[in-house]
Amino acid sequence: MDRISVPELTGTNYFIWLLKMQAALSLKRLDSVTTQMKPEGLSEKDALEWEQKNSDAVAYIKLSLSDEQALQFAAENNAKILWDKIKSTFTGQTEDRKIDAGNELKNLQINSNELANDYIARARGIATKCHSLGLDVSPRELVYYTVRGLKGKFAKVRDILKTQRDKSIDEVLEILREEETRFNSPSSTRAEGRSADVFYSRKYKNSGMRLCYVCRRPNPKSKGKYHIQSKEKGAS
Numbered sequence: 501m502d503r504i505s506v507p508e509l510t511g512t513n514y515f516i517w518l519l520k521m522q523a524a525l526s527l528k529r530l531d532s533v534t535t536q537m538k539p540e541g542l543s544e545k546d547a548l549e550w551e552q553k554n555s556d557a558v559a560y561i562k563l564s565l566s567d568e569q570a571l572q573f574a575a576e577n578n579a580k581i582l583w584d585k586i587k588s589t590f591t592g593q594t595e596d597r598k599i600d601a602g603n604e605l606k607n608l609q610i611n612s613n614e615l616a617n618d619y620i621a622r623a624r625g626i627a628t629k630c631h632s633l634g635l636d637v638s639p640r641e642l643v644y645y646t647v648r649g650l651k652g653k654f655a656k657v658r659d660i661l662k663t664q665r666d667k668s669i670d671e672v673l674e675i676l677r678e679e680e681t682r683f684n685s686p687s688s689t690r691a692e693g694r695s696a697d698v699f700y701s702r703k704y705k706n707s708g709m710r711l712c713y714v715c716r717r718p719n720p721k722s723k724g725k726y727h728i729q730s731k732e733k734g735a736s
Contacts, residue, residue, distance in 0.1 A: 506564045512597060514590040515634040521564060530557040534583040554579045561586070598633040605630060605637065609649040616654075616676035620646065620669065643669050650676075653683045 506524050509517045525531040533554045542550060557579035562570055572589075576582040605626045610619045623646045627637045646669065650658035657679045661667060667675075 506560075509565050509569060509586070509590075512594075512629070513632050514594045516632055517564065518587075521561065525557060525560065528556065528560070529553070530560065530579075533557045533579040534561075535580065537578075537580055558582055594633055598630070598635045601626065601630045601633055602635055605642075605645050607649075608645050610651060610654065612652065616673060616680050619649075620673045620676070623649075624669070639669065640665065643667055643672055646672060654679060 506520045507513060507517055522531065525534060530553050533550065534557055538547075538550055538554070555577075558577055561579070561582055562573065565573065569586075573582055573585060576585060605623075608623055608626065614622075623642060627642045630637045644665070647658055647661045650661075654676060657675060661672065661675070
């Protein structure tokens, strides 16, 4: 298409295909034949021009179809009718897929023994699927559903992150990685982390510096945390 890139139409990318195909046809000045039928009373010159535009538009559209779709619409040589048939075919299917993708995100849960990297990658993949189907997912929504789906060894972190709505998905991933490392460390460290009211993560393996999961500062000394530490010392 003369450097105009339009993705092949599949069962899951109709809205992306639609936007790019509309742009391509507009640049080629062919979009008019997909929105209206051939006008009556055209002069011979205008009629020939319309037929050429219609033929070019049909060719551009069919070139972006998969083999199966090309066969499905092979007999259609009117650009507007072809355009409308593709729309009616994929809009209903896409709406169903959009609902399914939205539900998949809302019901997202980490699997047993699933690594933090894999879980976040899966969450991002679902969000990308939603976007491709025309369903907007804000960064905050992605974080919300991702955090809500944490359980098992990440349950404590989930409860903390629920109060930290300003975290980005990258920050959530970093925190989950740190908790994963802490969980896999010697049992004494895990026991300390489970009993603590505020989680910390080690910034460096061989240093004593620790970052608070809540404020991300090293060794914070806020009143609440100081009270927790003092209470633990008194108990010991």
